[in-house]
Amino acid sequence: MQKLIRLGYIDLSFHAASAALIQHTLERHGYLVRVSTAHHEDMFRMYRDGQVDMLVSAWLPASHGAYLAARKKPSVKLGVLYRPYCIWGVPDYVPEDEVAAVGDLLKPDVARRMSKRIQGINPGAGISRFSQAMVIDYALDQGGYYFANGSEADCFTRFEHAYASGEWLVVPLWHPQYLHHTYSIRALDEPRGLLGGEDQATLVASSDVVQAMPKALIDDLASLQPGNAVISELDYLIRRKGYSALEAADIWIERQSKLEKV
Numbered sequence: 639m640q641k642l643i644r645l646g647y648i649d650l651s652f653h654a655a656s657a658a659l660i661q662h663t664l665e666r667h668g669y670l671v672r673v674s675t676a677h678h679e680d681m682f683r684m685y686r687d688g689q690v691d692m693l694v695s696a697w698l699p700a701s702h703g704a705y706l707a708a709r710k711k712p713s714v715k716l717g718v719l720y721r722p723y724c725i726w727g728v729p730d731y732v733p734e735d736e737v738a739a740v741g742d743l744l745k746p747d748v749a750r751r752m753s754k755r756i757q758g759i760n761p762g763a764g765i766s767r768f769s770q771a772m773v774i775d776y777a778l779d780q781g782g783y784y785f786a787n788g789s790e791a792d793c794f795t796r797f798e799h800a801y802a803s804g805e806w807l808v809v810p811l812w813h814p815q816y817l818h819h820t821y822s823i824r825a826l827d828e829p830r831g832l833l834g835g836e837d838q839a840t841l842v843a844s845s846d847v848v849q850a851m852p853k854a855l856i857d858d859l860a861s862l863q864p865g866n867a868v869i870s871e872l873d874y875l876i877r878r879k880g881y882s883a884l885e886a887a888d889i890w891i892e893r894q895s896k897l898e899k900v
Contacts (some may be wrong), residue, residue, distance in 0.1 A: 640670040643847070646690030649675045650759075650790060651883070653885065654816055656719050657694040658887035660841065663758070667855040670714035678762035685709060685842075692843040697722055700834030701764030714847040717860040720869050723836040724765045724812045726772070728803050739827035743808065744781045753807040754782045757796040761787045763872060764834060769810040772832050785810070796878075797821075814866040818874035830857035833837075864890070 643664050647657035654675070661671045674690055675681070682705035685693045696702045698715075701724070706713065728737055737748055756773070758766045769785045772778070786792075794817060797809045801821060809823065817823060841859060848856065864872075868890060875886040 640668060641850070642670045642672060642815070643692055644672045644674065644690045645692050645694065646674045646676070646681050646684055647694040649677050650682050650763075651876045652816070652873040653694060653870050654883035655876060655886055656839065656864070658872075658883035659719075659864060659890070660692070660694050660859070661812050661884065662887055662891060663858050663862060664855070667852065667858070669855075676759075677760055679760070682706065682708070691847045691853055692716075692841070694841055695839040696842050697764060697837040698840050699837065701837050705887070706842065713842045713847045714848040716841040716843055716848065716856065717862060718838045718840055719862065719864060720814055720839045720866045722812055722814065722827050722839050722866070724810070724833040725823075725825035726769070726828060726833070727809050727811050727825050728806070729797075730824055731804060732806050732824070734824065737806075737826065738775050739829065740778075743776075743778060749772045750807075751801070751806045752783075753805060754784060755796075756783060756785045756808050756810055757793050758785055758787055758810045759790050759793050764837075765810050765812055768833050772830075775830060775832060775847035783808075796797055814869035814873065816870055819870045819874040821876070839841065848865055 645657060645661060646663070647653045657673065661673065664671050674684065676684060682702065684690050686709040688711065696706050698706065726740060737744065742748055743752060745785065756769060760766065760770055766787055773783055773785050793809065797817060799805070800807045811817065811823065872886045872890060875881045875889065876883055
């Protein structure tokens with residue numbers, strides 16, 4: 639009888655990409671994988687309450703550390719898939735000598751041209767919490783700027799439409815993410831460190847589940863480190879090329895297999 643793993647991931651496409659790589663690995667070792675997805679707080683609640691056995695992934699320590707700390711049952715960190723970090727970015731056509739840092743948004747000439755709406759994603763995301771604090775801490779609200787929560791589509795489509803028309807805007811974003819695979823987005827200097835720095839996208843699982851895993855599987859999960867650029871590419875295949883997460887993962891796995899044979 640196949641062993642069952644209940645795999646959970648945060649309901650964003652780049653998390654789906656990394657979860658597909660984990661699913662393939664588990665299935666290759668003979669596991670039956672039941673997949674669940676939910677927004678940030680809900681997924682960590684499901685993991686906390688034992689409704690999923692493994693979570694892809696916790697961004698530690700800054701973005702998701704508080705969510706993971708709320709879980710009472712012990713967890714095991716199985717590996718670091720990539721190293722995410724949040725940015726406030728501007729399109730590459732915005733001159734760097736005019737807008738290089740967050741504080742530059744208040745320059746009179748910049749403020750006249752820059753869109754005041756900083757369109758984000760759902761409120762539970764680290765980038766959303768960080769961005770809301772930044773608007774206040776940098777006194778950007780006094781210059782008319784405001785942060786707006788929304789969906790992934792609200793944020794990403796807003797950026798792409800603005801880019802197509804040459805509009806100046808700030809996009810609250812992160813690495814890895816599919817827009818980086820297509821566009822040149824320059825990160826603004828953020829000297830107060832409110833964006834949390836670099837995290838580790840950590841695969842976490844319930845310790846009792848890990849104890850029942852064969853060592854070969856644990857080793858394979860620990861060695862799965864696709865990195866930021868790969869996850870951005872997989873996200874692009876999902877979001878812009880129409881592949882499912884599992885299909886995108888298949889493309890990368892097949893490519894890796896060919897490289898290993900060379």
